[in-house]
Each structure stands twice: as structure tokens, then as C-alpha cells.
Amino acid sequence: MSDLPMPSSQTLEPEPAQHGSTALLEWLQGWLVTVDHKRLGILYILYSIFFLLVAGAEAMLIRIQLAVPNNHFLTAQVYNRYFTMHGTTMVFLVGMPILFGFGNYIVPLQIGARDMAFPRLNALSFWLTAFGGLLLYYSFLGGSGLYGVGNAPDVGWFAYAPLTARTFSPGNATDYWALALIVSGFGTLGAAVNIIATTFSMRCRGMTLMRMPLFTWLYLVVSGLTLVTITPLTAAQFMLLIDRYLGGHFFDTQAGGSALVWVHFFWIFGHPEVYVLVLPAFAIANEIIPVFSRKAIFGYPAMVAASVGIMFVSLGVWAHHMFTVGMTSVTNAFFVLSTMLVGIPTGIKIFNWIATIWGGRVRFQVPMLFCLAFLYQFLIAGLTGIMLSVAPLDWQLHNSYFVIAHFHYVLVGAIVFCIFAGLYYWYPKATGRMMSERLGKWHFWLFVIGFHITFDTMHFLGILGMPRSIYTYQPDRGWNTLNMVISLGGFIQAIAVLIFAYNFIVSYFRGDEAGDDPWDAWTLEWTTSSPPPVYNFAEEPEVRSRRPLWDLKHPHDTDWEYEG
Amino acid sequence: MSSEEKNPHASGVKDVVALPASTIWPLVLAFGATLCFGSLVMNPGVGIAGAVMVLCALVGWVREIFPHERHEEVPVVAHATIATTVRTEVRRIELSEIQRAYLPVESYPITSGIKGGIAGGIAMIVPALIYGLIAQHSIWYAVNLLGGAGAAYWTNPTTEYIAAFHWSGLLVAAVIHTVVCLLVGLLYGAILPMWPRHPILLGGILAPVLWTGMLHSVLWFINPAFADRIAWGWFAASQLFFGIVAGMVVARTGRIQTRQPLPFALRLGIEASELMSSKKEDKN
Numbered sequence: 001m002s003d004l005p006m007p008s009s010q011t012l013e014p015e016p017a018q019h020g021s022t023a024l025l026e027w028l029q030g031w032l033v034t035v036d037h038k039r040l041g042i043l044y045i046l047y048s049i050f051f052l053l054v055a056g057a058e059a060m061l062i063r064i065q066l067a068v069p070n071n072h073f074l075t076a077q078v079y080n081r082y083f084t085m086h087g088t089t090m091v092f093l094v095g096m097p098i099l100f101g102f103g104n105y106i107v108p109l110q111i112g113a114r115d116m117a118f119p120r121l122n123a124l125s126f127w128l129t130a131f132g133g134l135l136l137y138y139s140f141l142g143g144s145g146l147y148g149v150g151n152a153p154d155v156g157w158f159a160y161a162p163l164t165a166r167t168f169s170p171g172n173a174t175d176y177w178a179l180a181l182i183v184s185g186f187g188t189l190g191a192a193v194n195i196i197a198t199t200f201s202m203r204c205r206g207m208t209l210m211r212m213p214l215f216t217w218l219y220l221v222v223s224g225l226t227l228v229t230i231t232p233l234t235a236a237q238f239m240l241l242i243d244r245y246l247g248g249h250f251f252d253t254q255a256g257g258s259a260l261v262w263v264h265f266f267w268i269f270g271h272p273e274v275y276v277l278v279l280p281a282f283a284i285a286n287e288i289i290p291v292f293s294r295k296a297i298f299g300y301p302a303m304v305a306a307s308v309g310i311m312f313v314s315l316g317v318w319a320h321h322m323f324t325v326g327m328t329s330v331t332n333a334f335f336v337l338s339t340m341l342v343g344i345p346t347g348i349k350i351f352n353w354i355a356t357i358w359g360g361r362v363r364f365q366v367p368m369l370f371c372l373a374f375l376y377q378f379l380i381a382g383l384t385g386i387m388l389s390v391a392p393l394d395w396q397l398h399n400s401y402f403v404i405a406h407f408h409y410v411l412v413g414a415i416v417f418c419i420f421a422g423l424y425y426w427y428p429k430a431t432g433r434m435m436s437e438r439l440g441k442w443h444f445w446l447f448v449i450g451f452h453i454t455f456d457t458m459h460f461l462g463i464l465g466m467p468r469s470i471y472t473y474q475p476d477r478g479w480n481t482l483n484m485v486i487s488l489g490g491f492i493q494a495i496a497v498l499i500f501a502y503n504f505i506v507s508y509f510r511g512d513e514a515g516d517d518p519w520d521a522w523t524l525e526w527t528t529s530s531p532p533p534v535y536n537f538a539e540e541p542e543v544r545s546r547r548p549l550w551d552l553k554h555p556h557d558t559d560w561e562y563e564g
Numbered sequence: 565m566s567s568e569e570k571n572p573h574a575s576g577v578k579d580v581v582a583l584p585a586s587t588i589w590p591l592v593l594a595f596g597a598t599l600c601f602g603s604l605v606m607n608p609g610v611g612i613a614g615a616v617m618v619l620c621a622l623v624g625w626v627r628e629i630f631p632h633e634r635h636e637e638v639p640v641v642a643h644a645t646i647a648t649t650v651r652t653e654v655r656r657i658e659l660s661e662i663q664r665a666y667l668p669v670e671s672y673p674i675t676s677g678i679k680g681g682i683a684g685g686i687a688m689i690v691p692a693l694i695y696g697l698i699a700q701h702s703i704w705y706a707v708n709l710l711g712g713a714g715a716a717y718w719t720n721p722t723t724e725y726i727a728a729f730h731w732s733g734l735l736v737a738a739v740i741h742t743v744v745c746l747l748v749g750l751l752y753g754a755i756l757p758m759w760p761r762h763p764i765l766l767g768g769i770l771a772p773v774l775w776t777g778m779l780h781s782v783l784w785f786i787n788p789a790f791a792d793r794i795a796w797g798w799f800a801a802s803q804l805f806f807g808i809v810a811g812m813v814v815a816r817t818g819r820i821q822t823r824q825p826l827p828f829a830l831r832l833g834i835e836a837s838e839l840m841s842s843k844k845e846d847k848n
Contacts, residue, residue: 032585038645120625135602142606174606179601187594238625243605347751387782396785459729463785520649537582538640 035119036534037104040126042430044424045102047130048094049525053501054137055089059083061492067487069475079471080154081173085136086158088177090182091273094131098282100129100191102422103219105226105430106242107195109525109532110213112204112541117197132184153177154470158266159240161251161259164213166244166515175244176348185234192223192230204524205542212315213523213546214303221307222276228315229272236265237403251397260325274410275314278378279307282349285371289353291521292368293360296547297351303504306345313342323394332391339389343486346382366440367519370421373448377413381406384459399469402462408455420447420500427504428518432530433511439503446496453489455480478545522547579738582635587628593621596647672753681749684810685741689804695798702727704734709793711737717739720789745806769809 031039060083063064065074072080085416108115117124139152153173155163164174181253184558197222201210214468240262249255251262253504290297297303319327319335327335353375362368384406388394397403420443427435461482466473517526525532526549545559597756615729628634640772696705709735776799783791797814 030586033588033593035584035590044809115579115584119630120587120590123587123590124594127591128597131594131598135598138602175605176602179604183598183601185599245604392787393782410758518649533640534584534638535640538579538581538642 004223010374017499022079024239025510029201030240035115036106037116037119037122038532038534038536040122041101041105041463042168043126044097044104044129045174045233046055046099047126047133049100049501049504050091051133052098053497055086055094056494056497058086058089060490062086063490065471065484066473068484069473069477071472074471076471078470080156083469084153084156088136088153088181089133090306090411092159092181093136097129097133098186098220098419099126099277100188100195100424102280102284102419103195103222104191106525107150107198107216107428108202109220109429109528110216110523111199111207111534112524112537112543113202114536115200115433116194117201118194119515120191122194125187125194125468128187128190130186130187132182135183136176136180139173139180142172142176150152158270159262159264161240162253162454164240164244164262165252170252178240182234182237185237186228186232190229192226195219195223196227196298204418204540206545208302210301211543211546213299214286214300215283215306215523217304218279218286218294218307222283225272225279225311225314226276229269229276232265233269236262236269237267255421263325264318267321268315271318271321272314274407275310277415278410279310281374281415282423283423284418284425285353285374287521287523288367288371288525289356292363292365292371293357294363295356295360296550297352299348300357301544302348303352306348306544309345313338313345317342320394323391324398336389336391340386340532343382343386350379350382365519366435366437366444367421368426369441369444370417370424374414374417374421375415377409377417377451378467379404381409381413384409397462399467400462401458401466401468403470404475405455405458405462408458412451413455417447420444423500423504425519426525427507428511428514429525429530431508432514432519433507434514435507435511436503439499443500446499447493448496448497449490450492452491454486457489461486468557519550523551524548527552573668580639582637585634585636586636587625589628592617593625594785598692600841603769629741670819672810672814672817673820674753676814677750677753678746679749679817680752680813681745681747683813684749684808685745687809688745688806690723691798691802691805694725695802696797699775699795699798704729706735711735712790735739740760744816748806749810749814754811764808764811767810768807769804772807773800774820776800776803776816777817 030042034040034043061074062079062348065071065079090238104126136153147407150291151171151173153159153176155174155177159174159177163169166173199212199216200398209217225257239248239250243250243252243257249257250257251257253259317335317339319331320339323332324337357372364372384402388397388406424435427433461479464478464482466477466479473483489540516528516530518530521524524537524543527541528537541548543551546557551558551560565814595615596617600618601614603609603611613617643666692706692774693703696703696707705727708721708730710726711730712721712726774794779799780791780796783794
């Protein structure tokens, strides 16, 4: 154990105690008016966890409905609303906000900055995202006016035309869906602009682009990708509203428009969106895997190049979601090949993560367990993705539960696992307390078991021909047992998430003291106190390598002597 | 953006830090904008309320940043922090003065994968052609099976048609075969360092068997007619030929140091004596 003096890190003096209700109001006001990137990051994360529980509950209702054939637990209409809200919530109100929450909290700390480049814009971005989500859920009350209670959007998370036309989707539920995504989309754009500006303009002395932690690098890439992808979605939402209320015909095939235009717009957003979600997950793995393997990341430049490569390739693959619409064979072939191309940079990343772990002294603590599961699951997700990129196979399996299984392998098996890893990893930094390792392992094992029971089985259900989005099925299709197994797996995952929620809350009050650097990590956020003071660093840090804290801890074996 | 000021008067306080002041206007602006959008499906009153909030928020926001951005001064109190590490000793592998050892220390060069892919690709042609001769009395049968899978206009060809020579089949098969062999060879080059003890067994036998098994299970979905014409025993044999030959070529290639800690310029083979001398000076 080496004890080395660090540059001084300072904290605020405690404020004098106040009367209970006044203190509570002041505390609440402090959160509402904050422009501090850490508080906003925490708000993003808490907001997302809340919606994770909501969308998880919707998933459970869906699974109860599908557990047995000929079930009428939910009506077809209500079932449609729940799967629409489940998908929309998980992508727009859980996945994106929680990942931008991590970015908000971590990026300025990792680059040695006091705050984001535009703190007020940062607050505006969060509140737009938050109110966008609330507007979406207000549709449960206001979808058909207050008297038409219970009419949430029911057009699927991709809302294909012509289903969204007023003829087929009367009332306002679809409008709430479009408007909510427009509002939260503006918030997302603001957050992306802020991260780009912060990364380029606020790095501390010595932090060149090639010394930035990979986490920050990937957030830079993701933010650029976000700017490119959210805009077509927002444009499409406006076009949809024009169609619905101003007599436009963008997507009205009978009036000279094209329903396919919507599909193109949506997937030009929708496929890169998967990378907008998964690259931050990679970013989290990039931090955790080296620290818990006790080795520097293998192939840093290749990891950066692969991330940038994924960004560019992901913009040219959207029509692999559209093989069944009847494109030309040349177009099909192009999108088959471009989709397979994604496998190259992604494969580089997987090999580099394995090489990082290989030969390391691995600590199997909860963040690392989630990352190890992520590695395996993302590999499987990638392989089924390659299978689906083959147009003839996609013709067979399109809109089946095989596709649902594939994208849940990506969204849950990769992204949600990394989100949990990140929460366990940075929770001590944000709160000053450790989450319970024992409960964390219960959470991990139940979640990983539930995940595989659910989504491994779902692949077979898809191959057996069960289509997505059907609210019930006949008992003679051969799907009964598999559906029951999938639902049971879902409930095991739900129990795991509840354990996590309990751990998350209780550890805040009763968790062990974390100290500044509980994981023996290497990046700048671990040089300041836990939780960090409002100004992050009393003095601007200066770095000479990619692992500044390693250099401080090992003055006779510093990275900067070797890094290029 | 923030700035710092010295505050020599505060007792025990080293300095104060000026940070952007907290403000309610972003929240008000966001809520107002949401109401404006929501009013499109609620009622005009909601929109009017939203517009008023947006206006107030914009005015309030502008007043906070013009003529000078409003800041809050936050006092800073110093306390010493100790850096600790659980790592007691680091086992060192000596490589050279300028290179630190990162595991894996050695790997196969990428060119070995390409060479392996080419060699394996040539080797696997042999069992494929033998199969064609024995089963259909034509060396073109296997070629056209592969080429026909990529030639979209071959609809329901007869066995005689597939066994005959076709330029289009040969060209398409050659392209598919070359590209796939090179890619799989590259993959071997990347995978084999991870299985250093039995590269030929694992990379040369296990991987082809898994590949054949996977194709066997999915090809019936992708192209049942194609799958029906494949003799899977012969197919597996040709895959094994490829795997073993490619694995042998890769394994016989000398390993090279991974060199990843070296400067990128050096790894590209660029003379960079200035770069290295300045690093030496830094070390001193």
C-alpha cells in the first residue's frame, strides 16, 4: 500500500442547520434552480430510473398478457398502448437520459473542468427532456381529452404510416407521442451540443485529445451522432403533425405521399439511435474493464478509431430495417454489406476488451460482473444482428420475436447491463457511499439469469413464427410453454431490479463510506472528494498521460514515459 | 464558464471560486415551451400561458447574462487527500527501454492472417472439387453452387445446369470465395493469440466445426433450395481443410511484439528521432 500526497482537494464548509421545513424547501429549490453539471447529471439519472421502473411495469403487464394463450388480462387496445409506451419510454425516457446523465456527471470531472461549457443550456436541456416525458405520460389523461381517460399512444414506438394518419389514429394520443418526442428531442440536442463544446474547449492543461479518457472520447462521438440523428426524427414529427392537422400529404399514399418516407426518416434516426445508446455503454465498459482487470486499456488508438468508425458506418445502414418493403436487389445488397461492415469496428472493440482482461488480475466485483456479462451478451447480439443483416433471413424473421430478442439483447444485454455497471461504479463518487456488494451480486445473478431465460428463449419463439405486437395467440401454435418461460424470466428480472432499487436507496443512508477513490482507479474524477465539491477541483489539474491518477500513485512507473 | 478570484480575508479559506449562478429560468423556459407544444392538442389557453412563460424566461435569462454574467462565489476550504493503491507490487516484463510490456506481449501480424486465408482458401478447393467429380462428375458443380447463391437470376436451376461451366458462376464464386477467405483469415490472425496453446486445434478445427454447424442450422431459413443441395459431410471437410491450413500458416508465422505503447508515428515506421529525444528529456 503506498500513501502518496495528492494535490489538495477542497470541500465546502457545512452550512449551519436550519428549521426542518425551510431546509427542505431550500434543498428542493436548490435542485430546481441548479446549473451544476453534477446535480443535473443526478437528476437525469433519477428521472431515468423512475421511468425504468414505469416501463418495466409496462413490460410485466405485457408478459402477463402473453404468458398463456387466449388471455384477456388486457384488451387488445390497452395492450397496444402498453407496448408503445414501453418501447418509447425505454428508448427516449430511460436510455437516452440516463446516458446523458452519466455524460453530464462524468465528462467535466474527467477532463478537469469546473462545469459544462454552457451550464444554463445544460439545465434547459434536462428540463426539456423531463417535461417531454411528462407530456408523453399526460396522454394517459389527455389522449382524447380529459373525458377519454386511458388513451395513450398505440402506434408502436416506430409509429409507421399510415397507421398514424387521423383516419386510423383518431384522437390526440399520437399527437402527444409526436409532441413529446419533439420537446425531449430539443433537450437531447442541447445536451449533445454542450458535451461537444465542453470536450473541445474545457479540457485541463496537458489533456490532448489522445490523452482523453475513452469514456469522454465516446461521449464526444455520441454527441456528434446525436446531432445528426435526432434532427431527421424531429423533422419527421413535424411532417406528421402537418399531415394530421394542416392537410399535408407527406405520408399519405392515397394523396401522392409515401408511407415509406416515414419509414426512411424514422430509421435514419432509429438505427444510429441504437449506437447513440450503445456507445455510452461501451464508454462505461471502457472505464470499468481496465480498472477491474488492473491493466491499461488495450489498443487505445484503435478503440478511438473504432468508435469514430462505428459512428460513420452506423449512418449508412438504416434500410436493413426495411428489407421487407421491397427494395431493389442492389439496394438490398448495399445495406446487407454496410450492415456487416459494422462488425469490423465492433469486433475490434470486443477483441480489445478481451485483450485488456487477458493476463490481468481481475477483481470480480459487481461493476465488473455486469461488464463481463455485457461482453458475452453483446457478442451474441452482434451475431444475431449479422444474421438479420442477411436479407433473405430477414425476410423470414422480420417482425417476429427473433427480432425482439435481438434488439433486447442489444438494449438490455449490452446497454442496461452497462448502465447498471456504471451506476455501481460511480455511485460512490456521487454519494460518498458504497452500494452493498452482497445485494449487488444478488441483483446481478438474478438479472443475468432472468435475462437469459427471457431473451434466449425469445429467439426460438421467433424462429417458430410468433409475430411481434400480437396481444394474444391460439393455444395450438406451439408457443405456450416458451411464452410462459419468457414471462417467468421477466419476473425474475423485475425482482432483480427491485433489489437494485432497494440497494440504491438504502445504501445512500447506510452504505459504507466510499472515500475518494474506492476502486483504485486512474482518471481525474477519482482525485476529488466523494461527492465532489460544487467546483470539482480547487486548482485546475494538469495531466501528462491518459491515467493521471496512476502517475500520481506510481511515480516510478508513470504512463507518460511510454505513451505516444 | 467559470473564473477564480483570490480571497485573502476569509479565515481558513484559500480562495473563492466564481461559478455560474443558479437560475430558475431554464426550468421556466422548458415548461413554457412544453405548454406551447402541448397546447396544439389541449387548448389555446395553455398555449397562451406557455407563451407568457417563455417570454418571461427569455427576459429573465437575458438579464442574467447581460451586461455581465451572474456568478456565485463559492468558498474553497482545503483538505489534504491521500492517494492509496491496493496494488502492492507490479510484476515487470522487460522489453526495452522505451516500451512497457502490456499483455498480450506478442501477437501474430495481421499479414499472417491474410496469408493463412489465402492458403486455406486454396486448400479447401481440393475437397470441394473432389466432391463435384465424385457426386456430379463435374468440377464446376461446387463452383456453381457457391456462385449461383450470389447470382440472383439463377432461378430453380437444374442439376445439369449447375454441373455445367458458366463464366458468371465462376466469377461470382471467385469473388465470394476470395473475400470470405481473406476475412476469415484475418479473423484467425486476431483470434489465435487468444488461444496460444493449441492454435490449430482450436482455431483450425473447433472454429470450422462451429461455423459449419451454424450454417447448417440457418441456411435452411436463408435459402432452403441451396441448403438442400449441399452435402454437409463434404462441406465440413472443406471447412476443416481451410481451418487447419490457415491455422498452420498463422501459427508458423513468427510472433511480433504488440508494440501498442509505442508512439503511433513509430508504429507507422516513421523516423521520429526528435520525438524520442524529447521524451528522454522529459524523463530526466
